[in-house]
Amino acid sequence: MSTVTTESAAGPTLVREGGDGAPRPHGPVAPVEGRITPRAHLRHIGALTRRNALQIKQNPEAMVDALLMPVVFTLLFVYVFGGAISGHGNQQDYVNYLVPGLMAMMGLNIAMAVGTGVNDDVKKGVMDRFRSLPIARSSILIAKIVVEIGRMMVATTILLTMGFLLGLExxxxxxxxxxxxxxxxxxxxxxxxxxVLLGLSLNTAQAVQGVAMLVLMPLQFGSSIFAPPESMPAWLRTFTEYNPLSNLADAARNLLNGGPVAEAVWMTLGWAAVITLVTAPLAVARFRKRT
Known part of the structure; x- marks a missing residue:
């Protein structure tokens, strides 16, 4: 008696051939990830994205940071630090300098929530249940990213709205x-x-937040988001020039205000490509190991 694998609407199924050659079902098995077609992969991402979006609908508090953070940061830096940082009293000029920089900052802060969310799902056993499904492992993480990009779009829209109310041109x-x-x-x-990699590597959400803040603070304040690098000491100016957030802030600023954008845009896209190519495979591999 031999064993073969057949395809069905429910997925691959092991069957045994009897002496007469007739196939006999012997229980469903999960397909190997490499056999999942691109179309099925996209379908899995769509279903998981919908699941994550419904979670936000059932728990609206998950949107508080995306809704309030742009408002708080814009008002805080324009009215509390604007005069000192800009060096003059022209609020509108500083709004046009600050808001494009805050667009870079939004992504960094929203990204931190992804790590804590993934860590929380692992702790609750949600990832283990996903792991038992016949789906691509990467689709679980990509769906998380898609939903967070949606939250980032909401935060950016609110940020720009606040900017226009304060005089952004x-x-x-x-x-x-x-x-x-x-x-x-x-x-x-x-x-x-x-x-995502941090969320899968560290044991608690508090640890993810702690490490994230150690990364966030130097990158945010050691950049051109809030103040021109020319106003900084030489050692900090050097760090700022190599900070990828400075490239993004300068690119967004020149796109809105006019100025050369090619170098800053290509540098930003290059950083994004390198970060994704390095960390995405590591995150998927860590997910396999963790679950």
């Missing part, structure tokens, strides 16, 4: 504004893979 065109938003989303998505 788009001195180029709507297409340049859309390009700045798309660039921020692309870079933010790459950062999310770093925090």
């Amino acid at each position: 788009v001195r180029t065109s709507v297409l340049h504004l859309a390009g700045a938003v798309a660039l921020s989303l692309a870079f933010g998505a790459s950062l999310m893979w770093i925090f």
Whole structure:
């Protein structure tokens, strides 16, 4: 008697051939991930994305950071630090300097939530249940990223709305504004893979938040998001020039205000590609090991 595998609507199924050659069902088995077609992979991502979105609908508090963070940061830095950081009293000029930089900051802060969410799912056993399903392991993590990109779009929309209320001007065109938003989303998505890897590597959500803050603070404040690098000491200016957030902030700023953008845009896209290519496979491999 031999054993073969056949395909069905429910997925591959082991069957045994009897002496007469007739197949006899012998229970379903999960397919090997490498056999999952791109179409099935996209379908899995869509189903898991819907599941994650429904979770937000059932727990609206999950959107508090995306809704309030842009408002708090914009008001705080414009009215509390704006005069001192900009060096003059022209609020509108500083709004046009700050808001594009905050677009870079939104991605970094939203990305941190991905790590804590993944860690929480692992602790609750949700990832183990996903692991038992005949789906690509990467689709589980990609669905998380897709939903967080949606949250980032909401945060960016609120940020721009606040900016326009405070006097933000788009001195180029709507297409340049859309390009700045798309660039921020692309870079933010790459950062999310770093925090997914942290969420799968550390034991608690508190540990993920602690490590994330150690990463966030130097990158945010050691950049051109809030102040021109020329106002910084030489050693900090060097760090700022190599900080990928500075590239993103400068690219978004020049897209909105006018100025050379090619170098900053390509540097930002290069950083996003490198971060994704390095951390995404590591995150998927860690997910396999962790679950």
